[in-house]
Amino acid sequence: MRQAPSGGEISGTGRDAEVFGCSRLRPPAEDLWRLDALEAARALLGAVLVRDLEGRLLAGRIVETEAYLQDDPASHSYRGRTARNEAMFGPPGHAYVYFTYGNHFCLNIVTGPEGRGEAVLVRALEPLAGLDIMGRLRGRDAPRDLLSGPGKICQGMAIDRRLDGHPLDRPPLRLLADGWDPGEIIATTRVGIRHGADRPWRFYPARSRDWVSRP
DNA sequence: ACATCGATCTACT
DNA sequence: GTAGATCGATGTA
Numbered sequence: 001m002r003q004a005p006s007g008g009e010i011s012g013t014g015r016d017a018e019v020f021g022c023s024r025l026r027p028p029a030e031d032l033w034r035l036d037a038l039e040a041a042r043a044l045l046g047a048v049l050v051r052d053l054e055g056r057l058l059a060g061r062i063v064e065t066e067a068y069l070q071d072d073p074a075s076h077s078y079r080g081r082t083a084r085n086e087a088m089f090g091p092p093g094h095a096y097v098y099f100t101y102g103n104h105f106c107l108n109i110v111t112g113p114e115g116r117g118e119a120v121l122v123r124a125l126e127p128l129a130g131l132d133i134m135g136r137l138r139g140r141d142a143p144r145d146l147l148s149g150p151g152k153i154c155q156g157m158a159i160d161r162r163l164d165g166h167p168l169d170r171p172p173l174r175l176l177a178d179g180w181d182p183g184e185i186i187a188t189t190r191v192g193i194r195h196g197a198d199r200p201w202r203f204y205p206a207r208s209r210d211w212v213s214r215p
Numbered sequence: 216a217c218a219t220c221g222a223t224c225t226a227c228t
Numbered sequence: 229g230t231a232g233a234t235c236g237a238t239g240t241a
Contacts, residue, residue: 084237101223102234121222151223192222
């Protein structure tokens with residue numbers, strides 16, 4: 001039932017140049033992060049995150065997202081600016097990384113106008129390159145279990161609060177695109193929240209069902 | 216100061 | 229399906 005990796009030809013052992021030279025990966029033609037979080041959450045499906053880690057490249061395709069708005073009781077920004085959510089109010093296109101449940105980090109992409117406090121939570125990636133390293137970081141090797149959850153992504157790609165506020169147009173964590181078509185997009189309610197639980201602001205491509213945190 | 220609980224994951228029944 | 233891990237951000241006193 002496993003799918004073949006969907007597009008992209010990144011080498012797990014490749015140098016930086018190979019990301020651009022041996023694949024169609026490039027910075028997104030449009031600045032996806034300038035969209036409102038609701039639109040960005042859909043537009044980001046199919047984009048690729050590339051992590052430069054000690055001379056190796058890890059890459060994964062975004063296949064599950066959630067939108068968090070400012071006027072949204074589920075959002076960290078709902079009660080205004082704090083030390084933790086500072087990056088959410090910073091420039092779009094930067095990372096917002098936070099620590100939760102005493103165990104896990106979660107990666108967001110800040111969207112919308114600077115100062116608004118919107119972001120898109122990246123909930124699942126389809127692994128594309130560096131699966132061996134991801135397996136080592138995760139302590140398990142099944143490809144579907146490497147990046148299928150927000151905490152798993154951060155563990156499998158070595159993302160922690162040192163990357164909070166990092167601009168995603170440069171190493172060691174970049175957001176790229178290759179024109180992959182997500183096709184039909186499923187919208188469901190968001191996972192693990194109390195307030196605003198009825199809002200259908202979680203998105204994933206129907207074809208990526210095998211790679212998401214939950215179908 | 217102290218209590219609560221979370222945008223989760225794993226292991227176990 | 230349910231519980232336990234584990235800790236820092238946040239709210240209340």
